[in-house]
Amino acid sequence: MSRVGKSPITVPAGVELSIEGSVVTVKGKLGTLTQSINPEITFEREGDVLTVIRPTDNKLHRAQHGLYRALINNMIQGVSQGFQKKLELVGVGYRASHQGQNLELSLGYSHIFVLQVPTEVGLNTVSEKGKNPIVELASYDKQLLGAVAAKIRSLRKPEPFKGKGVRYVGEIVRRKAGKSGAKK
Secondary structure, three states, rough: OOOOHHHEEOOOOOEEEEEEEEEEEEOOOEEEEEEEOOOOOOEEEEEEEEEEOOOOEEEEEEEHHHHHHHHHHHHHHHHOOEEEOOOEEEEEOEEEEEEEEEEEEOOOOOEEEEEOOOOOOOOEEOOOOOOOEEEEEEEOHHHHHHHHHHHHHHHOOOOOOOOOOEOOOOOOOOOOOOOOOOOO
């Protein structure tokens, strides 16, 4: 039995959960999320506790058991609390600014990147003197938030020699030694 799949999901107060056929809809104070699921996977609800049940032990059902439990748990957590990601721009002259949902990034190239961030994702930039600029993203949709953060990070991934690039706050970049010495 899947350790993730068999753990129950607690539905907090203020969150509406409806399962109609193969579509799960979760409504909360931050927004509404829907997810289509395999109709063979069933759910059992007792009060505010939801349990995911798989019909057989075949490979597909075992894989989907934990997957759907995790997706629904993330949906419930998202509409009730929300998610946050912070990206740090490490490098000389790297800058970030925003106007509305447009994010402008200067990452050491000859041009400036302008990204249109979806309206579901909250955007904020922090630039303090003497510190690296930080891009703060917040959303109730964990999948969309991760996709936007990964897109921003892919514009200039951290390189291993100097550590320059866009990284998540708290991410550890493995550093490499440069050339060992001059030729004799």
